[in-house]
Structure formats: structure tokens, C-alpha cells
Amino acid sequence: MWKTVIRRILIMIPQLFILSLLIFILAKQMPGDPFTGLITPETDPNRIEELRIKAGFYDPWYVQYYNWITNAAQGDFGQSYTHEKPVASIIGDRAEKTFALALFSVILVYLIAIPLGVIAGRYHDTFVDKTIVLYSFISFAIPAFVLYLIFVFVFGYRLMWFPTSGTVDVSLDPGTWEYYWNKFYHLLLPGISYAILGTTGIIQYLRTEIIDAKTMDYVKTARSKGIPMKKVYSRHIFRNSLLPIAAFLGFTITGLLGGSIFIESVFAYPGMGKLFIDSILSRDYSVITALVMLYGFLALLGSLLSDIILSIVDPRIRID
Amino acid sequence: MKKKYWLLLSTVFAIMLVLAACTEKETGSEKPTDKEPEKTEEGAKDEGGTTAEQPTLASEVTNEGDALAGGTLKYALVTSSPFKGVFNWELYQDKYDSEIMKFTTNVLFDTGEDFLVTDKGIAKLDVDVDNNKATVTIQHDVKWSDGTPLTADDLIYPYEIIGHPDYTGIRYDDDFQNIVGVVEYNAGKADTISGIKKIDDKSIEITFKKVSPAIYSIGDGLWGYAAPKHQLKDIPVADLITSDAVRKSPVTLGAFKFDKLVDGESVQFVANEHHWRGKPKLDKVVVQVVPPASIGEGLRTGQYDMASSYPTNQYDGVKDLTNLTVLARPELAYSYVGFKLGKYDTNQKINITDEKAKMNDVKLREAIAYAMDIEQVTEKFYQGLRSRATGLIPPVFASFYDSTLEGYNYDPEKAKAILDEAGYKDVDGDGIREDKEGKKFSINLASMEGSDTDEAIIEYYRQNWKEVGLDVQLSTGRLIEFQSFYEKVEMDDKEIDMFMAAWGTGTNPSPAGLYGKGATFNFSRFVTDELTALLNDIDSKEAMDPAYRGKAFRAWEDYMFAQATTVPMYFRLEIIPVNKRVKHLNIDWMNETKWHEVELVAENPVK
Numbered sequence: 001m002w003k004t005v006i007r008r009i010l011i012m013i014p015q016l017f018i019l020s021l022l023i024f025i026l027a028k029q030m031p032g033d034p035f036t037g038l039i040t041p042e043t044d045p046n047r048i049e050e051l052r053i054k055a056g057f058y059d060p061w062y063v064q065y066y067n068w069i070t071n072a073a074q075g076d077f078g079q080s081y082t083h084e085k086p087v088a089s090i091i092g093d094r095a096e097k098t099f100a101l102a103l104f105s106v107i108l109v110y111l112i113a114i115p116l117g118v119i120a121g122r123y124h125d126t127f128v129d130k131t132i133v134l135y136s137f138i139s140f141a142i143p144a145f146v147l148y149l150i151f152v153f154v155f156g157y158r159l160m161w162f163p164t165s166g167t168v169d170v171s172l173d174p175g176t177w178e179y180y181w182n183k184f185y186h187l188l189l190p191g192i193s194y195a196i197l198g199t200t201g202i203i204q205y206l207r208t209e210i211i212d213a214k215t216m217d218y219v220k221t222a223r224s225k226g227i228p229m230k231k232v233y234s235r236h237i238f239r240n241s242l243l244p245i246a247a248f249l250g251f252t253i254t255g256l257l258g259g260s261i262f263i264e265s266v267f268a269y270p271g272m273g274k275l276f277i278d279s280i281l282s283r284d285y286s287v288i289t290a291l292v293m294l295y296g297f298l299a300l301l302g303s304l305l306s307d308i309i310l311s312i313v314d315p316r317i318r319i320d
Numbered sequence: 321m322k323k324k325y326w327l328l329l330s331t332v333f334a335i336m337l338v339l340a341a342c343t344e345k346e347t348g349s350e351k352p353t354d355k356e357p358e359k360t361e362e363g364a365k366d367e368g369g370t371t372a373e374q375p376t377l378a379s380e381v382t383n384e385g386d387a388l389a390g391g392t393l394k395y396a397l398v399t400s401s402p403f404k405g406v407f408n409w410e411l412y413q414d415k416y417d418s419e420i421m422k423f424t425t426n427v428l429f430d431t432g433e434d435f436l437v438t439d440k441g442i443a444k445l446d447v448d449v450d451n452n453k454a455t456v457t458i459q460h461d462v463k464w465s466d467g468t469p470l471t472a473d474d475l476i477y478p479y480e481i482i483g484h485p486d487y488t489g490i491r492y493d494d495d496f497q498n499i500v501g502v503v504e505y506n507a508g509k510a511d512t513i514s515g516i517k518k519i520d521d522k523s524i525e526i527t528f529k530k531v532s533p534a535i536y537s538i539g540d541g542l543w544g545y546a547a548p549k550h551q552l553k554d555i556p557v558a559d560l561i562t563s564d565a566v567r568k569s570p571v572t573l574g575a576f577k578f579d580k581l582v583d584g585e586s587v588q589f590v591a592n593e594h595h596w597r598g599k600p601k602l603d604k605v606v607v608q609v610v611p612p613a614s615i616g617e618g619l620r621t622g623q624y625d626m627a628s629s630y631p632t633n634q635y636d637g638v639k640d641l642t643n644l645t646v647l648a649r650p651e652l653a654y655s656y657v658g659f660k661l662g663k664y665d666t667n668q669k670i671n672i673t674d675e676k677a678k679m680n681d682v683k684l685r686e687a688i689a690y691a692m693d694i695e696q697v698t699e700k701f702y703q704g705l706r707s708r709a710t711g712l713i714p715p716v717f718a719s720f721y722d723s724t725l726e727g728y729n730y731d732p733e734k735a736k737a738i739l740d741e742a743g744y745k746d747v748d749g750d751g752i753r754e755d756k757e758g759k760k761f762s763i764n765l766a767s768m769e770g771s772d773t774d775e776a777i778i779e780y781y782r783q784n785w786k787e788v789g790l791d792v793q794l795s796t797g798r799l800i801e802f803q804s805f806y807e808k809v810e811m812d813d814k815e816i817d818m819f820m821a822a823w824g825t826g827t828n829p830s831p832a833g834l835y836g837k838g839a840t841f842n843f844s845r846f847v848t849d850e851l852t853a854l855l856n857d858i859d860s861k862e863a864m865d866p867a868y869r870g871k872a873f874r875a876w877e878d879y880m881f882a883q884a885t886t887v888p889m890y891f892r893l894e895i896i897p898v899n900k901r902v903k904h905l906n907i908d909w910m911n912e913t914k915w916h917e918v919e920l921v922a923e924n925p926v927k
Contacts, residue, residue: 030803031801031803031804031807031808032802032803032804032806032807036803036806036807043490043493044490044493044494044495044833045839045840045841046493046494047490047491047492047493047494048490051488051490054488082404082413082414083404084404084406084411084413084561084562085561085562086562093583149613149614152614152617153614153617156614157614157617157618157620157621157623158621160621164610164614164618164623165585165608165609165610165611165614166582166585166586166608166609167582167585168582168585169586170580170581170582170585170586170587170588170606170608171580171588171606173580265400265611265613266611266613266614267611268400268585268609268610268611270402270583270584270585274400274401274402278401281802281803283803
């Protein structure tokens with residue numbers, strides 16, 4: 001198996017190289033550049049031209065690409081044009097915030113979805129099951145930003161149970177217990193909102209798997225051996241039904257850094273999603289390319305992780 | 321049982337539809353402000369605005385009650401993106417950073433009528449026109465927020481930052497190079513800027529290559545801010561922008577000073593006890609980023625005392641609230657329709673007007689202008705927060721704005737008559753006019769995408785033009801994204817015959833950079849010797865006299881009106897809602913309340 005893993009990792013190198021070439025060319029093809037947005041009657045067009053020349057925008061694309069890729073290979077993704085600080089430091093800062101929020105949300109999603117999926121499957125066609133299915137349909141159908149806005153209005157502004165904006169209160173000193181509690185407090189509302197909408201897939205998969213499993217031979221065998229129903233569910237069915245969910249776990253883990261543009265916009269939570277969109281709108285090439293490379297790498301890594309996890313939980317699957 | 325479920329289901333769906341419909345509006349209106357942040361080149365139609373003619377909104381409010389000792393003002397910075405956090409006047413580029421810095425400002429000069437320098441600020445400006453010299457003198461006993469006295473060195477240091485070879489900002493420009501010796505300093509040939517001399521601890525003398533009226537608007541290369549040399553001198557200029565002295569704990573001169581900061585989200589200021597105008601009455605100011613989608617709710621529920629530039633297309637959300645007052649003031653901007661009449665020659669760096677350009681017929685342009693029912697649009701779509709612009713100088717420049725100008729009043733009959741006279745006749749009887757040779761005639765209009773009302777407004781104008789027989793199509797077939805729009809307009813794209821855009825004028829209304837012969841921002845590419853002479857007159861030495869300059873502006877505006885190459889569309893109004901616990905606030909450009917004077921009358925914002 002490890003042979004395969006190493007081979008897959010090695011294949012990533014040319015894959016990422018092709019991705020880098022594509023994204024670099026596409027990014028440069030976008031109309032405008034980071035300095036277009038600076039135009040006012042008070043800014044001097046000659047100075048803007050000068051800055052474009054200094055930034056190397058008039059060099060041939062392969063020269064620009066060579067400069068960029070050689071630096072990137074050494075871990076230097078350059079300076080952001082709009083933030084005017086190293087790309088790594090901006091992404092690092094945002095990644096930390098996004099990761100905290102995403103991890104919290106994903107844990108909540110599993111905490112909500114797994115019991116609901118199991119219950120729905122076990123008692124399927126009862127009132128409980130139908131309620132759960134209805135909930136998962138609604139959460140699937142409702143546009144994310146609609147629910148987020150309703151939540152921020154109701155629980156943030158009207159009931160004032162939660163803060164409505166940012167990641168932490170500015171008046172607190174970093175390092176204190178209160179500071180970390182306040183950070184967590186800021187995660188609650190966006191995290192819960194996200195989790196409520198994110199459960200559909202897991203509930204549906206789990207429910208279907210369990211319903212299918214009930215008629216399987218191994219369940220009948222277990223029952224006929226006299227194993228109590230409760231134990232059949234917790235030992236036999238549950239583990240098997242988790243397989244499709246385990247298949248996605250790798251993507252879920254690497255997806256934690258993806259960020260959500262809706263959550264971040266509504267709750268003014270500065271994360272990766274917003275950074276990505278803002279960079280595209282302001283043509284902040286260095287940030288765009290670095291982010292796409294990061295996402296590309298994470299996607300490849302996610303698929304590898306998923307395969308590994310699957311081979312661990314399902315002994316029938318072997319990768320070699 | 322089954323039936324009941326259906327009832328439940330359909331009720332749920334009905335509710336969802338209603339909710340979706342409600343919130344649609346909210347998120348839709350988020351868009352315009354979404355792109356506002358970095359864009360100082362203003363979106364043509366994404367926000368409301370109006371002139372002084374709009375009597376309903378005041379620029380000043382006084383609330384009853386006894387002032388508290390101290391207190392914290394909660395200030396909402398309305399933007400959908402985190403702020404950048406470059407807190408230095410020489411280096412910042414994002415307008416939200418400057419919004420934040422207004423609490424700590426290092427500004428040297430006070431300005432009065434027409435944004436001209438007065439002698440009431442930290443420093444006094446004396447201009448020696450004949451010798452192209454200016455003297456800047458610190459008038460008061462001024463201290464930085466860390467207690468260090470402000471000296472002449474702090475006035476010189478900003479020039480040395482901007483002129484430095486490692487400086488990568490936008491302010492090392494043609495204007496700045498007007499200072500004698502700056503170019504040599506920038507090339508590394510000199511250790512100091514020869515045109516800047518320290519006279520004594522309190523004053524400096526600057527020598528310029530030329531002096532124009534712009535110097536009183538802090539132009540011509542004169543710099544309006546001090547920089548704390550004692551804090552910055554040991555940091556290499558190339559590293560300034562990432563240093564803590566710029567990002568976290570800048571030393572400042574304003575009413576408040578930086579206390580705590582959450583990057584991109586919020587700033588806490590505390591009173592600056594060394595402030596030269598006196599200790600501020602408030603203890604603290606907290607600035608928090610609030611997305612445009614929820615700022616209305618934030619103000620209604622009293623989470624914030626005031627908002628920076630409230631999104632005007634959400635005016636309905638606050639106009640009837642009883643816990644706040646909506647203040648308004650004119651924006652320093654105008655929206656316009658421009659016509660493409662030529663090309664920018666990148667080799668010679670001049671605009672060249674093409675005699676044979678499709679739109680190079682003054683009659684045609686006039687007809688297009690007279691056919692537009694702008695008043696209807698300002699009333700119906702902008703709720704009066706914009707008004708029809710009558711000229712190219714916003715009314716806020718009292719000495720230069722001419723209220724007697726009429727502009728192009730909506731008159732479709734006149735438009736038709738002009739077109740008939742010019743030879744654009746409907747030959748084939750389909751209701752659309754053909755060109756002078758009788759061939760099919762269609763005009764391509766480029767317009768920027770912004771809020772959801774933009775499309776409707778453009779359709780309305782197209783209808784207007786159709787009524788007089790002109791076929792106007794959208795370039796590319798739809799509204800264009802901001803960056804693409806300006807690239808196309810700047811590159812003189814063939815697909816564009818006319819375009820709708822806007823200019824922020826800044827505090828110096830000189831039009832040379834927008835209509836001059838060598839100006840790349842002269843997007844119409846319209847140049848004549850007469851126009852050049854008129855523009856030169858506005859910035860001439862004689863125009864140091866405001867009355868003379870006012871006349872020069874009028875002459876230029878009359879000429880532009882007659883040529884109809886740029887049709888003014890709207891003047892805009894900026895609105896700032898203020899909670900009723902703020903004792904007094906005036907946002908009028910000429911009499912703005914100073915931050916150290918702001919007081920509160922209640923512990924918490926009024927709900």
C-alpha cells in the first residue's frame with residue numbers, strides 16, 4: 001500500500017505543475033490588473049504605468065511564469081498587491097480562522113447528522129423518519145445565504161444571543177482565557193448555521209444504507225443467532241453503513257480550508273472564501289495563484305486520504 | 321394522514337418562498353457596495369447621491385440630554401471585505417484604511433470653503449508665488465500621541481518616504497516630482513531633497529518647479545500630513561509597509577490613538593491625551609467592520625452609533641427609524657455619459673480626436689443628451705438621493721459651481737428636431753432613424769454592472785432613446801464587470817461608442833487630468849486647442865484669484881456644454897445615520913464636527 005501512496009504523491013508533482021501553468025495564464029488573461037482599481041483623477045496614470053513595469057507585467061508571460069514558479073518552489077509566493085504583505089502571511093492568517101470555523105462546523109454536522117441518519121434508517125417509514133427526511137429536504141432546498149441572514153437577524157440582532165460580526169471582541173487581550181472563550185463564542189452562530197444546512201448528504205446516505213442493510217443476509221444471520229436488535233444495529237449495521245461517509249472523509253478534512261463565501265460575507269468573518277473572491281475581483285494575481293495551487297494540492301491530497309481511510313475501514317478494499 | 325403532510329409541506333414551501341423573496345432584496349443590494357471598497361474610480365450607478373437642492377436631509381443634528389463624562393462610540397465601517405490595515409498616510413491605498421485613520425489623523429492643514437487651506441490647522445501655509453516657494457510653519461505646541469513634540473523633521477520625513485527609491489506606492493507621481501530635487505533623490509543621486517529646507521524647528525521651505533492654484537488644495541506636490549520620524553526613521557522604507565509602526569501601533573496626532581486591533585475586523589481607539597486641540601470628550605471609539613447586508617439591522621437595534629457611508633440603495637431601511645437621524649452631504653463626484661471620439665496614442669502620449677468618428681457629430685450627441693429623462697430616474701430609482709447634474713463641477717465647490725447652469729433638460733421633441741436637422745432620418749419607416757447616408761444606425765453603450773436596479777435604469781434610458789428614434793445597444797450585450805469596463809474604455813475598444821461612468825473629483829476640482837490633451841483618463845479622447853487653452857486658464861497663476869478661477873471654470877463648462885462630449889448625469893448624496901445618543905454632529909464638508917468634540921448623552925445606544 002505504501003508504494004501506491006508514494007507513487008500517488010509523486011504523480012501530484014506533474015499534476016500541480018500543469019495546474020500552476022494553467023492558472024497562471026488564466027489569471028493573467030483576466031481584464032485589468034491590480035492597479036486598475038487605483039484610478040482617480042488624483043492618481044497619476046504615469047505612476048501607475050511605472051508600477052506596472054516595476055511589477056513586471058510587461059515581461060513576456062514565460063519570464064513572469066519562470067520568476068513566479070522558481071520563487072514558489074522555494075515557498076515564496078510573493079507579495080499581495082492589495083494587502084501589501086507577503087501572500088503566505090495573509091493566507092496563513094485567514095487559514096487559521098477558516099480552519100477553526102470549519103472544524104467546529106464539521107464536528108457539529110457529524111454530531112447532528114449521524115444520530116439522525118441512524119434513527120431515520122432504523123425507524124424508517126415512521127413519523128420520526130418522515131420528520132427527519134423533511135428536515136433534510138428543507139435544509140437541502142433552502143439557499144444558504146437566506147438561512148444565514150435569518151439567523152443573524154433573529155439570534156444576532158433581535159435576541160442578541162450571539163455576536164454578529166468578526167472573530168473576536170477587540171477589547172480583549174490575546175492570551176487570556178476570556179479571549180479564547182470570546183473567539184469560540186463568535187464561532188457559535190456561523191458554525192451552527194452552517195451545520196444545520198450541511199447535514200443532508202450524511203443523513204440520506206446513512207439512512208439508505210441502513211434501510212438496505214436491514215434486509216441483508218448478515219443481519220438475518222446475526223438475528224437468527226439470537227443477537228439482540230440493539231447490538232445488531234450498533235455492531236453490524238452501523239459500521240457497514242458508515243462506509244460511504246468514510247469515503248468522503250478525506251475530502252472533508254482537506255475541505256476544511258475551503259472557506260464559505262456566504263458564511264464569511266454574512267457574518268463578516270474574514271476567511272479563505274472571501275479572500276479568494278476579493279483577490280479575483282481586485283486581480284491580486286499573487287494571492288489568486290497561491291490559493292488555487294493550495295486548493296489543487298488539497299483536492300489531490302483529499303482523494304488520496306479518502307482512499308487510505310476507505311482501505312482501513314473496509315478490509316475488502318485494498319490499494320496496491 | 322397523507323393529506324395533512326401535503327398541507328404541512330406546502331405551507332413550509334410557501335413560507336420559504338416568501339423568505340427567499342424578502343432576503344433576495346437584501347443580498348441583491350449587497351452587490352454595489354461589494355465592489356465599492358478599492359474602487360475610487362466610482363461605479364457609474366451603484367449608489368445614490370444628490371445635490372444641495374435636496375432639502376429633506378440635514379447635515380447636522382443635536383440631541384437633547386446631558387453629556388456623559390467619557391463613554392465609547394461604536395462606529396460601523398460598512399464594507400463586505402476586511403480592511404487592509406495600512407495605517408500610514410504615505411503608504412495606504414484602500415479607502416477604508418483612510419476611513420479608520422480619520423480618528424487618528426496626521427493632517428497638517430485645516431481646509432475651509434472649496435477645500436482650500438486655512439490657517440486654523442496645526443500648520444500654516446505661506447506661498448511665495450513669484451519665487452515658486454511655500455513655507456509650512458507649525459503654529460501650535462503640538463505633541464505626538466506618545467508625547468514627543470512635533471518638529472520640522474516630521475514635516476520633511478513624509479517627502480523622504482514618498483521620494484525614496486524603495487517607495488512602491490502611488491504617490492510618487494508627476495505632481496510630487498514638481499518639487500525641486502525630488503527626481504535626483506529618487507534616482508539615488510542625492511542624499512536629501514534639495515528643494516526642501518528646514519528653516520528652524522518649526523518651519524520648512526519647499527521650492528517647486530511651478531506653482532498653480534492647486535497648491536491651496538494641497539496639490540502641486542505639497543504634502544498634507546506629518547510622519548512620526550522618531551518612530552519610523554530606523555525602519556527601512558521598503559519594510560515600512562509590513563512594520564508594526566504602520567500596521568499595529570502607529571504614533572499619531574489626531575484626537576484618538578490606536579489601542580487594540582483585530583486585523584481586518586475591528587480597531588479600538590482610546591483618547592489621545594496629548595491632542596493639540598484638547599483632550600477628547602469620549603474615552604474610546606470602537607470601529608467594527610459590518611457587512612452592508614446587515615448594517616440596517618445593526619443601526620436599528622442600537623449595536624452601532626453611526627455608520628460610515630450607509631449604502632444608499634438601502635435608504636428605505638433606515639429612513640423611518642426613530643432611534644437615529646439620517647444625515648447627508650454631497651459626494652465629491654459626478655456621473656456622466658461619455659462619447660468615444662478618438663484614440664489615445666501611446667507613443668506620443670496624447671489624445672487624438674478622430675474627425676470621422678461615429679459619434680463626432682455634436683448634434684447627435686446633443687440629441688442623445690436631451691432625450692434622457694434623468695430626473696425621472698433620480699426620483700424613481702434613487703429616491704432623490706441623486707439629482708440631475710447640470711455641469712461638471714459638483715455643487716460642494718461653492719466658488720466654482722455655477723447654479724445658473726441648466727444642463728441638458730429632458731426634451732424629447734427638441735432631440736427629435738435636432739436629429740431631423742442633422743440628417744438622421746427614418747428612411748425605411750421602422751421607427752428607428754438611419755444615419756446620414758440612410759444606412760442602418762445603431763449606437764453601442766457600455767455600462768458597468770452594479771446593483772440590481774442598474775439593468776432597469778439602462779433599459780429606461782434605452783427606451784428614452786428609442787422614443788426619439790435612436791437604436792442603442794449594450795456593448796457586449798450586457799452590463800460589464802468593473803475591471804473589464806475600465807480596460808475596454810481605456811483601450812478605446814471599438815465596441816464602445818458611448819459609456820456611462822463616474823468620477824470622484826477629490827478636493828481639487830481641476831479638470832486637467834480628466835480632459836487634458838495628454839491625459840489618459842480623458843476617455844472621450846476629445847481635444848481641441850480651444851479646450852487646452854481653457855484648461856490651462858483654470859490652473860494658471862492668474863487663477864490664484866478665486867473669482868478669476870470661477871470664471872475660468874464657467875468658460876470651460878460652457879464650452880463642454882456646447883461640445884456635448886461629456887453629458888453630466890447625476891450629483892450624488894452620501895448618507896450617514898447617527899444614533900440619538902450622540903449629542904451633536906455636523907457632517908457638512910465645511911463645518912465638520914471634530915472628533916475630540918463628540919459627546920454621548922446615554923450609556924447605551926438608543927434602540
